[in-house]
Amino acid sequence: MPKRLTVVVSQGQSNNPAKRKLEEDIVAALLFEPGIEVTIVPHLYDLKGDGPGMMGLQAITTDFVVLSWLYERATRWTLDRNNIRGQVGTTLLVHESDDEEDDLLDEPEEEDKLRVVDNRPLPKRMIFCIDLRVSNQVQDYVDEVKRIHGELSTQVVQLGGLGSAPSPTPEQLARVENPTNDTALKDGGELERPVEIIEPIRLEENAARRWYPVIDYSRCTNCMECIDFCLFGVYGVDGAETILVEMPDNCRKGCPACSRVCPENAIIFPQHKTPTIAGSAEVAGGGLKIDLSQLFGKPKEDEKSLDTAVRERDEQLLLAGREAVGTAVGVPKRQADNEDREKDDLDDLIDAVDDLDI
Amino acid sequence: MSDDFLVFMMGKFEAKFPTDRLFAKNHCWAMPTDRGYRFGFTAYAVRLLQDVYFLEWHVDEGAKISEGQEIGFIESSKAESELYPAIPGVLARLNPELMSDPSRINVDMYGEGWLYEIEGSGEALLKPDAYLEHLASVWEVTQRTIKGQLNE
Numbered sequence: 001m002p003k004r005l006t007v008v009v010s011q012g013q014s015n016n017p018a019k020r021k022l023e024e025d026i027v028a029a030l031l032f033e034p035g036i037e038v039t040i041v042p043h044l045y046d047l048k049g050d051g052p053g054m055m056g057l058q059a060i061t062t063d064f065v066v067l068s069w070l071y072e073r074a075t076r077w078t079l080d081r082n083n084i085r086g087q088v089g090t091t092l093l094v095h096e097s098d099d100e101e102d103d104l105l106d107e108p109e110e111e112d113k114l115r116v117v118d119n120r121p122l123p124k125r126m127i128f129c130i131d132l133r134v135s136n137q138v139q140d141y142v143d144e145v146k147r148i149h150g151e152l153s154t155q156v157v158q159l160g161g162l163g164s165a166p167s168p169t170p171e172q173l174a175r176v177e178n179p180t181n182d183t184a185l186k187d188g189g190e191l192e193r194p195v196e197i198i199e200p201i202r203l204e205e206n207a208a209r210r211w212y213p214v215i216d217y218s219r220c221t222n223c224m225e226c227i228d229f230c231l232f233g234v235y236g237v238d239g240a241e242t243i244l245v246e247m248p249d250n251c252r253k254g255c256p257a258c259s260r261v262c263p264e265n266a267i268i269f270p271q272h273k274t275p276t277i278a279g280s281a282e283v284a285g286g287g288l289k290i291d292l293s294q295l296f297g298k299p300k301e302d303e304k305s306l307d308t309a310v311r312e313r314d315e316q317l318l319l320a321g322r323e324a325v326g327t328a329v330g331v332p333k334r335q336a337d338n339e340d341r342e343k344d345d346l347d348d349l350i351d352a353v354d355d356l357d358i
Numbered sequence: 359m360s361d362d363f364l365v366f367m368m369g370k371f372e373a374k375f376p377t378d379r380l381f382a383k384n385h386c387w388a389m390p391t392d393r394g395y396r397f398g399f400t401a402y403a404v405r406l407l408q409d410v411y412f413l414e415w416h417v418d419e420g421a422k423i424s425e426g427q428e429i430g431f432i433e434s435s436k437a438e439s440e441l442y443p444a445i446p447g448v449l450a451r452l453n454p455e456l457m458s459d460p461s462r463i464n465v466d467m468y469g470e471g472w473l474y475e476i477e478g479s480g481e482a483l484l485k486p487d488a489y490l491e492h493l494a495s496v497w498e499v500t501q502r503t504i505k506g507q508l509n510e
Contacts, residue, residue: 290436293439295503296384296403298442299426
């Protein structure tokens with residue numbers, strides 16, 4: 001039996017006719033699919049937290065698919081920051097990459113690190129994020145949505161078949177035989193839709209372009225390096241002392257410095273030109289390759305990402321009429337490569353204070 | 359490749375290094391020639407690169423090359439890199455066979471897949487055991503390089 005599935009199409013930021021056409025063609029193709037409802041919103045990332053777009057999406061309680069011009073991770077965590085959460089649905093329509101297992105790296109030692117998401121139970125419903133840049137073929141998206149819809153519907157049958165559900169009564173069976181309403185299943189098993197709702201839901205919002213970080217809490221360890229580094233008051237903590245992007249619009253347009261400082265690569269700037277900062281899941285393989293130049297003898301020129309981050313932050317400070325601070329403020333401790341040393345009395349004292357749990 | 363070799367574990371991968379030659383810190387092996395050395399990638403480098411697709415040189419034979427000078431570029435299934443000379447000196451020869459088929463690097467890295475010959479001093483080159491010590495000391499950094507490129 002087809003389960004209800006909402007498909008959200010998040011429009012591109014510009015009115016690029018090719019993008020608009022792809023979006024509208026997908027909508028048109030899905031509109032008549034039984035059991036599928038289509039909602040169109042402006043560019044997801046630009047939606048205000050309390051605007052009609054986000055509120056409309058927050059009202060969706062079922063499984064849903066989001067098609068957007070963003071990397072899957074950027075979509076997922078943009079939704080997350082607006083309290084729209086669910087289990088990660090696996091889509092097969094993804095950017096090309098080679099998934100070949102790489103045994104090169106030692107067993108990742110950070111497996112035992114606690115991620116913020118570990119303390120944050122997610123609702124059972126599934127959210128599937130699909131990047132509209134993966135393909136320019138309407139049919140690819142339509143097929144994938146249908147596949148997901150079929151998969152979800154099949155799962156329901158399986159769960160029902162586990163024996164926990166009581167058998168239908170003879171009266172219920174009789175009602176299935178002779179339906180009394182017009183949304184009942186037809187012989188072919190298809191859900192007939194009332195004719196009047198074959199319009200997609202359009203959530204209009206005057207969405208100006210925004211620029212702010214989005215935290216991937218499946219990577220974030222709440223280490224607070226971003227809040228130390230950012231001097232524009234973007235970050236804050238919630239009641240449970242968990243890092244959050246508190247003042248997104250304090251963020252300096254174009255500046256991704258905190259993302260470079262983050263030791264877990266958990267900070268996404270969906271509109272940044274570098275794929276890994278914009279939320280690409282890529283590490284190696286696919287379009288992005290590891291640069292081994294340093295290992296093969298490239299002269300050391302800088303500390304790479306940290307220096308870039310410090311420079312970018314200084315540029316923004318100057319643009320904002322403030323003074324550049326260089327590496328004097330908020331530079332992560334890990335960069336200092338402190339040598340391990342015996343704890344001294346002060347350390348013990350501080351540990352004792354920590355243990356008080358006040 | 360001689361029968362004697364040393365092994366360095368790269369994660370689960372066994373990288374082997376023949377003991378009949380010297381090594382450069384940028385992960386090349388070195389075999390003495392008349393006036394210098396022939397160089398090629400070690401198993402360590404090849405494991406990081408994996409399948410080599412593309413190799414080009416930015417210098418010609420006979421050119422004087424200095425330390426840290428960019429002399430070429432390599433691209434593989436997993437990685438890409440500018441290439442730098444293992445030692446400074448005069449570039450005597452580039453392996454002509456690699457021009458048409460750089461995958462020879464994967465097939466026979468310690469033999470037919472050699473990269474170039476440089477006439478120059480080998481004083482900075484390491485004996486096999488010293489190279490292995492060097493590997494042990496850079497392995498952490500290597501892994502960080504691979505992982506850390508996410509946030510550049």
